[in-house]
Amino acid sequence: MATRAGVSEISVSRVMRNAPNISDALRRKVTDAANALSYTPNRLAGALKSQSSNLVAVVLPSMSNAVFPAVLDGIESVLDEQGLNAVLGLSGYDPDREVRVIRELLSWSPKGIILTGVHHGEAVRGMIAQMDVPVVQIMDIEGDPIGSMVGVSHSHAAIAAADHLHARGYRRIGYIGAWNERPERSLARRLAFEQQLQHHGTPLVAAHILEDRSSARIGAAATIALLTEHPEIDCIFYANDDLALGGLFYALSAGLDVPRELGLMGFNGLDIGKATPIPLSSIETPRFQMGAKAADLLLRSRTEGPQTVDLGFRVFDGGTT
């Protein structure tokens, strides 16, 4: 390639990387040769030498929760514009697998790593410290971070939900969760929610926690079960919109009068919930933005150091409360 262009290897390297102080003549020669040979640089070699890789490691639990695709879109939107690539790892909500995945991804000497949640043990902290790689943890902003954090306060969100439901006049409120309250932030939400209801003098009537992963189907089934067991319940707060949509669909089929007879509130504010016959009340979280901001912080972290960014949430007052 260098010989083809009739210049030195390093000049090729400089042109390919848009280094400064390159004459137009040289640039022309190299670009022409590159096109003629459809030359693809080997970033493996470049990264090895320069000790920094244009790869960003991204560790998410799974793609099957609609939250994470949106986060990933946000991450990619920033990485793409900076010419970086994401190496992806999925933990499947399994801490051991997460450790393994992180180890694998770190072996590519990424420019930074984005992790989900704030609950990471010594194994992870050790690896990251050793590699001296910038970290951003997303989703949560409460906890002991490794580096930066970008997310929302789940306890505040739960309190806002409790306040909203109380303001709407609901007094006999139930809760439905799934997946045994994994991840921990959903547990944190329920606890804060219960506490705030207590504070209002209208303690939670019952919490129904399923073993299965969230889906509209099991949300519907759980709603039926909860209402059968506790017919006095006048409102249900769900761990997420998938469950809540199941509840809403059940209520619509059963001809319940929503929101008078039964109030329903989800979490995340997915688009689909805005299009249902009665829009689903929910807590909107900035998922895309969370990913974008995380990538952004990662790139700034060399100069600006670790930060914690609260992206906030919004109570979306649909028609179900």
Added chain:
Amino acid sequence: MATRAGVSEISVSRVMRNAPNISDALRRKVTDAANALSYTPNRLAGALKSQSSNLVAVVLPSMSNAVFPAVLDGIESVLDEQGLNAVLGLSGYDPDREVRVIRELLSWSPKGIILTGVHHGEAVRGMIAQMDVPVVQIMDIEGDPIGSMVGVSHSHAAIAAADHLHARGYRRIGYIGAWNERPERSLARRLAFEQQLQHHGTPLVAAHILEDRSSARIGAAATIALLTEHPEIDCIFYANDDLALGGLFYALSAGLDVPRELGLMGFNGLDIGKATPIPLSSIETPRFQMGAKAADLLLRSRTEGPQTVDLGFRVFDGGTT
């Protein structure tokens, strides 16, 4: 690291890669030292030397269509178990950007590359030929593939949809698409659908193609528009479930008698459509399996060569037809 274990560099390498013919004593020494130093191998160097990288490039259009997260989950399920990592690129349905992304990903010398769709020009074919990297194209099985293909026949699926609706007695059928019929496979579906309706002697009444991307919200709006313009329509086939759900939600709100007064059929068979008050009729596509099979084919391609795998679809007869 090698000195710490008191052995040669190459022995460390062999142990780390589980090479054959290693004595237990050596293996012990190396593993102990590795744990003591929490040694992370540098795959950049390994891949550079061995010319093969344990990375698999994955190019998808976007995460905001629920199809692709499921595909990605499928891909990851296989890669994870083989100790491979995915480098992800999103094209945003933009061919130019796709070329750029593919070039970037190829520069990591991936073990293989997974592309979405079968419409790739000479630029892409050239790069791939030059790198001599195995390719699997997903989603479609009709077209001129670069390497392997894994997907479903969109024309057959459309024909099956037309047959189903005809068998259900619908005679004045409309169609709603979005995003100007990107990607091309959705256009292929509509054309095959129209042709089959023609074949049945009940030509399509009207097709309403939106500019915006699919969502339940615009699906509802388009449904209203289409029915206003063509009140005689008794059934609508949608380009995907997002649009169809919007139509269903509108019909439920408006008190239309589904499926008698209006039939609705989507495409993809998303879970959410199975939980709606009336389950949404749709064409189920094997999304997770498509990703898994694609990754699988990539790994086998060295030995078995390119293949085309038709994963098939299923007409899901919900309550909306």
Added chain:
DNA sequence: TTGAAAGCGCTAACAG
């Protein structure tokens, strides 16, 4: 079964 030497393709550091 283990080791020594060489070099993958690039880029940092320094010269010119």
Added chain:
DNA sequence: CTGTTAGCGCTTTCAA
């Protein structure tokens, strides 16, 4: 503005 030199951390090849 361009080139020379050296070496990133591994693994291939060959030898012991």
